[in-house]
Amino acid sequence: MQNESAEAGDIPPGNVATSILTAPPNDSSDPPRTRPRSRRMTKAKRRNLRLGLMFISPWIVGLVVFIGYPVVYSISLSFTRYSGMGAPTWVGAQNYITALTDPLVSKAASNTLFYAMIAVPLALVIALVLAIAMNQNVREVALYRTIFYAPSLIPAFAMSFIFIVFLNPQFGVFNQIMNVFNEGNVNLLGDPTGVKIAIVLITQFGAGNAALIFLAGLRNVPKTLYEAARVDGAGPLRQFFSITLPLLSPVILFNLITGVSGALQVFTEAYVITNGTGDPDAGALFYMMYLYRNAFGFAELGYASALAVLLFLVGLGLALAIFRFSRRLVNYDVEAS
């Protein structure tokens, strides 16, 4: 049972997500802040700051060069017509107007939402189950953790190729199972909905990453709560729904937001399986695939940038909405310490 093995105060190092999200957002018990006597830093503080900045400078440089600059550049390109060569031509909001009327944008967006609505909840459940399995108080737990996490190490493109074989109508495992139920051969990858479902399944093999975060969260739940619950006669199921799940809610929120963000950017699996076309019948034409096609197939980098900005805004909006709606559901009250 996972709750018996939960060690109070055993916070794995590096569990930033959990520690950030378990921190109370607004602690009214803090003493009122006093104004610093002097804004001037001491020599030692300045030296520490300088050294600190030097240590994190690779990260700062990376953030500015590889994220900050491309984001700003993309936003500026989104207002231009630009092929990647020559000088961009200013077109104002034209790319955004085109995006709103482009039938393939809505098709790609609906494909992506379909994927996200199935893949994200499923990934949360699978990751939680894996985390609970990884948290068992047995001698071979390290081996189990490795086994459960191992599929996450397989690159997405390799897993996609494996699934192409799994789903082969002649000798694939999927059709062997279907044949047990006397169903005819089915080519899941040849059906516009089937191919999306297949991609949902493929991405679940990456659940190990989220499971590790859940595992950290599970080990952060105070053991005393489970002991008290047992004394009160609560069974394992009751303990799970009344203790584990509420106290894991910040971690669930974190995994939900990163999951939604990842789902909106689904690309590799669909690109490999459909050879970049998004077929059949644009069933696997996800938003990022269409964006890529515009950038490097049609050489419309301005339009692709506008699509990227729209995706960023939608992702931001969804994250804010999730934060807003989860306020009453996420429990920040208990910390392991």
Add this chain to the structure above:
Amino acid sequence: MIDRRRFLTGAVGSAAAGLGLSSCARIPEDADNVIRYWGMDDANTDKDEAVREAYLQTDAGQGVEIHIDQVPVSSEADMSHIITAVRGGTAPDLWWTGRFTSVQAASIGLLEPLDPLIERYEDVSVEEFKKQWIQFAVDEVTYDGQLYGLPTDTDARGLMYNEDVLRESGIDLDMFDPEQHVLTWDELREAARQITEVDGNGDYTRFGFAPWLHEGWAYTWGFGLGAQAYDNDTATVTLDSPEWKAVYELYADWAEEFEYSKVDVFFATYQPPNAPPSQTAMFSGRLGIQSTGPWQLQANEKYAPDLPLKYTWLPVVNDGDPTYTWSGGFALAIPSGANITKTLWDYMKFHAGFEGQSIILPPLGNVPTNLRAIEERKYNPKAEIFRQMLPDSIARPPLPVGQAIWDTLDRGKESVSIGSRTPQEAIETNQAFVEPKMDLFEGYKMPDTYGQPNEVPES
């Protein structure tokens, strides 16, 4: 013990050295006697190398270094590799590229025009120089009146059939003999019915033909039904014409009898995606007829040398209608920023000219674009029927939005065959998708010679 200052200095120094070393990775020297060439795919590197060796034996090739690289791409349509190379200043001097996308590449400034080189290095006019190659191939690499590539190989589309399968199905083989007859669509449908076999589950175990498979692109049947993507006279996109609707009705009609999902299962079973080239439904005797081109000859000879695989013309609507087909192929082009020298130009001419095509084409299976190479039969003798198709062949329209047109036509084919859209909806969507993109090239004219019959010498 090492102090922090030294540690940081060392770390920064190591990082800088690492960056320096990695940026000194093997990039051939940018000298005038060095040519960096992005060549054919992995399977055909030997042909590129054979041309290089032949060139190095010539007087002009003395002291020249030619570095051949293969840069894999997922599809012809993906230009990310060349765009990033040109932008990054690491573009090759010479690039083996699909002719179909070269106009689009030229329109965005990715390629160097060749007219100035012809004027500088050749004793003949540009028009005279271009006459070495078949007209449709030249048209396909012409943008805004300038030449942007030298055509290499070409092809044509026809029907390939397995005589054994047809004979077992009781089909009169004379109907498929290209010397005697051109099939009509009705005759092809009847033959497909006779070949097709179904098992107890309703799955196909042997299949005849379906128009959306293999080379059954919308363009393939569209050229036979008179469909044109662009009207040169009015400079307008014409993807919503009744002819295009007829193309999609053809798919829909066949899909009613041969259900798309069942055909899809058949192919996923006997010729799964990413299967090795030896594993095809045709080679295993489960497919009777398919649309294909001369490039198939190489695989036929390698993997199924004993199968009686023959070729014939594409089907026509009515008996006696003229035959039709379309041709694609590749070209050699110079990306922007290349080190353009007389050496490069000489090698480019050699590779895409008579000498190079004479080396590449016979083992490749395709047909030369160089007229002298055609005349001297520098191609696989089994490709003769495709050579016969060339005079009336046509290239896909050389438009700067060619890839977008291709994509939407193909998507329409899938939709109509699956049944998610009607032919009318498909053509309306295609028109709406392409028209705004083409509006950016207002008044654009394809070469006047586009779509005209080609002069091809008898071999």
